[in-house]
Amino acid sequence: MVEPRGTRGLARRLTLYALLVGGSVLFSIPFAWLLLSSFKTNDEQFRDPPTWLPRTPSAATASPYVARDEFEPVGRPRACPRMRWDEVRPALLDATAKAVDAAKLPPHSAPADELRSEMLEGIFLAAARNVADQAWFESVETLLEKWSRQLTPSLIANCRDKAYKRFLIGPLRAKSIEQQEETLRRAEPTASVWQAQGCTLANQTTEGRPCALLSYDFAKSGKREATLSAVLPLGFPVAKMKKLILSLRPDHSWNALDATLEADGQRWASAEPYNAGSDQWQELVWQFPSDDDRSMKVKSWIVLKPAGVSDFAEPGKMRLTLTLRGRSRTEAWGTKLWNNFRWAFKHMPFWRYVAISSFLCLMNIVGQLLGSSLAAYAFARLRWPGREFCFILLLGTLMLPGAVTMVPSFLIFKNLGWYNTLLVLWVPSFCGSAFNIFLLRQFMRGIPKDLEDAAKIDGCSYLGVYRHVILPSIGPALATIAIFTFMGSWNNFMGPLIFLNDQSKYPLALGIFGLQTQAGGNFGLIMAASALMALPVVVMFFFCQRYFIQGITLTGMKN
Incomplete structure (x- = not known):
């Protein structure tokens, strides 16, 4: 039976659309990973196994508390066969539990059963990751011996600290x-x-530090x-x-910490709250307004802004008030999603870099x-003598790698006095x-x-033909080049x-590279800045793709 023609056409269109959608999804995966990573804290970037979505903020209403999602559930290692895993798993869990009990680390103020259960998951995952693959095929006694070597006091203490969230001052x-x-009091x-x-x-x-x-x-x-x-x-x-x-170690609750300082009858308040979204020791800095x-x-730092007068005026003393405010789950989510972007704006003069990049883009497009x-x-x-030869010579420059002309170009621009100026980035x-x-x-x-001949009959010069005939006809190609x-x-x-060594002249791409150097291993911050940089390109392409495709498809078509 012959398939109806309409059915074949529908199937062809559906197949084409499926391929287009699949290709779009495939090529959007790196940007999706970049955007989702910009919402994660730095410790989430290194979770094993990695996850696509950021963890749900705890929005804790009580502290200390046990984080029930700190570690993944105990699962079978990839190198261990399923039957072997079923055989050795109870013995390994028992050995791990005995090591935890022997360490006597859980504090009395913590829910012992919850903390012990979460610690076991973390210790088990770390030990399973460190045991060699061939150890799973050895005898149970040998495996237990190698397993016990991994259960060090430092590993147990580290897993306890990750599972048991505390706010330390x-x-x-x-x-x-x-x-x-000076250290106060x-x-x-x-x-x-x-x-x-x-x-x-x-x-x-804690960790050799006196704290509260x-x-x-x-x-x-x-x-x-x-x-x-x-x-x-x-x-x-x-x-x-x-x-x-x-100095403080937050409890990963994403609650807000505000500061108020009073001295000499004046009051200063923090311009923004500190977000308790980490569980590592750090230094929280409040600074008075200055040229910095x-x-x-x-x-x-967080700026201390004037907030009126105060009744505290003891000579040689000041009064500092810290207020920890709880956040709802929705507020904690919003704070976490925006946190890396907020620090990206603070760690570098973002809008200055954007202005320089925008200026360079505008001048390069016009040029x-x-x-x-x-x-x-x-x-x-x-028509002019040597036109075809010059065109072939022009095409020949496409064969030259950029590395070949890099040094000569640098010497030329340096002798022109353009080194460490923006001229070199747009005048060429x-x-x-x-x-x-x-x-x-x-x-x-x-x-x-015929269009050109008609314009010449009407009295247009070569530049007039270029202005009134050529430019209006090549709009799609100009849009593609733009x-x-x-x-x-x-x-x-x-x-x-x-060509640049002055940070005040950096465009955004080089500014983010400098941020990577300054931020160290804070990949969440770097991902956030990179997402902000990639966003204009993605948005522009979506809005201008019609002109882009039209310019490419019409190039070379005649009449």
């Missing part, structure tokens, strides 16, 4: 504008420094905030103080459209490029000769790296 330091630094235990309301403080030592454990339960207290207040003597005048530095806020420095179209017009529509575009000239020449050759030029200029990294 360390010493507080003050630093003056003259670089004088150094002789007293940390818990004695602060007056707690809605929470409790208990002195302890902050415990709170918003459900019991009836309000979603806890307050710490301290009166602190200063060894120098308050007017000379530049910053306050607090407008500099090119990495802004890793390429003007220079390439004029040269292509001369090759396509004008007004000379056009070989590929763009070739593309426009092929397009112009498809324009009917898109190519924008993408190339926006993503240009090698040119600024070679």
Whole structure:
């Protein structure tokens, strides 16, 4: 039976659409991974096995607490056969449990059963990852011996610290504008420094550091905030103080920590809250307004802005109040998704880099459209001696790798005095490029000769023909070149790296490279900055793809 013609056509169209959708999904996977990674904290970037989606923020209402999603459930290692796994799994779990009990690490304030269960998962995963593949095929006694070697006190303590989330407060330091630094109330235990309301403080030592454990339960207290207040003597005048530095280890709750400072009858408040989205020791810095806020420095501090008058005016002393406010799950999600982007704006002068990149893109687009179209017009529509030879010579430059011309170009621009200026990044575009000239020449050759002759009869000069006949006819090709030029200029990294050494002149691509150097291993921050850089290119292509495709398909068509 012959298949109806309409059915064949429908099947062909469906197949074509399926291929297009599949290709779109395939090529969008790297950008999706980049965007989703920008929402993750730095410890989530290195989770094994990796996950696509960021973890749900805890939005804890009580601390300390046990994080039930810190480790993956215990599963069979890939190198171990299923039957062998069923045989040795109970013995391995028993050996792991005995090692945990022998360590006696879980604190009395933690839910022992929950913490022990979560610790077992983390220790089991780490030990299974470290055991050699061939060990799974050896005798049970040999496997247990090798397994026990992995259960070190440091591994058990590390898994305990990851599963047991605590908010720890360390010493507080003050630093003056003259670089004088002192630890405030150094002789007293940390818990004695602060007056707690809605929470409790208990002195302890963690990882060799004297600190205080902050415990709170918003459900019991009836309000979603806890307050710490301290009166602190200063060894120098308050007017000379530049910053306050607090050592702390947050509890990964994504709750907000605000600061208020009072001294000499004045009050200052933090311009933005600190987000407790980490579980690592760090230094939280509050800094008074200064020229540093407008500099090119990495802004890793929170600004203390004037907030009116205060009734506290004890000479030589100040009062610091920390307020920990609980967040709902929705607020915690919003804070986490925006956190890396917020720090990307603070770690580098993002909008300055965007302005420089936008300027370079604009000038390169104007230069390429003007220079390439004029040269292509001369090759396509004008007759002059040596035209074909010059065109072949132009095409020959496409064969030269960029590395060959890099050093001569650098020497030329340096002798012109353009080193460490933006001129070198946009002035050469007004000379056009070989590929763009070739593309426009092929397009112009498809324009009917009759249009040009009619314009000449009406009195148009060569430039008049170019202005009134050629340019209106090559709009799709010009749009294609504009898109190519924008993408190339926006993503240009090698040119600024070679010719610029002043950070204030960096475009966005080189600025993100500098951020990678300054941020160290904070890949979430780097992913966020990279996503911000890739977004304009993606948006522009989606809005301009019709002109791009039209310019490519019409190039070389005649009449």
